[in-house]
Amino acid sequence: MGYARELYTDNYYQNLYTKRTKNGPRPDQLVILSKIRWSGKTVLDIGCGCGEMLYFCLSRSANRVVGIDFSIAAINYAKQALRNNNSYELICNDALIALRSIKEKFDYVLMLDSIEHIPASEIDEILENVYRICKNILIVQTPYYSVYDDYEAQGFYNNETASDKLPETRGMHCTKYTKDTLIAKLLEHNFKTRDALHFRRCNA
Numbered sequence: 001m002g003y004a005r006e007l008y009t010d011n012y013y014q015n016l017y018t019k020r021t022k023n024g025p026r027p028d029q030l031v032i033l034s035k036i037r038w039s040g041k042t043v044l045d046i047g048c049g050c051g052e053m054l055y056f057c058l059s060r061s062a063n064r065v066v067g068i069d070f071s072i073a074a075i076n077y078a079k080q081a082l083r084n085n086n087s088y089e090l091i092c093n094d095a096l097i098a099l100r101s102i103k104e105k106f107d108y109v110l111m112l113d114s115i116e117h118i119p120a121s122e123i124d125e126i127l128e129n130v131y132r133i134c135k136n137i138l139i140v141q142t143p144y145y146s147v148y149d150d151y152e153a154q155g156f157y158n159n160e161t162a163s164d165k166l167p168e169t170r171g172m173h174c175t176k177y178t179k180d181t182l183i184a185k186l187l188e189h190n191f192k193t194r195d196a197l198h199f200r201r202c203n204a
Contacts, residue, residue, distance in 0.1 A: 038062045107137075138191050
């Protein structure tokens with residue numbers, strides 16, 4: 001738990017906060033988010049970072065949002081982003097530990113640019129808990145790769161990208177999914193593909 005925590009520095013999040021609070025979600029993320037009606041809904045964001053997705057959901061009249069991130073720097077920036085709202089909660093903890101203790105159920109669960117940061121050794125228990133607390137749709141966004149890589153287990157990448165070669169970011173993407181391996185993993189946990197990025201919770 002807390003894999004490669006030392007890489008997620010205040011400087012790392014400061015750069016993200018400056019960029020994303022100015023510009024909001026990226027265009028590709030807006031395409032994903034615009035397909036959902038947020039009004040009156042509850043949302044959990046796993047790996048919420050600087051809170052830009054939570055802010056977006058609240059700006060679209062979500063009833064309540066909750067963000068989880070293991071970085072105190074990220075949580076502090078998220079507090080700044082959400083400071084004019086009062087319908088949010090931020091949890092500074094490892095995702096697995098936080099999810100084990102959450103009893104509340106959510107209409108939507110977000111894992112945008114986060115599932116690739118979760119070790120393969122933890123993903124099954126995380127998805128078990130997501131299934132338990134998700135009432136409707138799990139939204140997942142991750143880069144798709146040509147081969148599956150488990151950096152935690154292997155200690156190397158079969159398919160290196162530019163960021164993998166930099167000491168400050170090497171290992172952040174500890175689990176690299178192909179489209180097929182991600183869909184198969186989510187289906188194992190009763191999330192059926194609605195489209196390429198939205199997965200509907202099925203009855204077990």
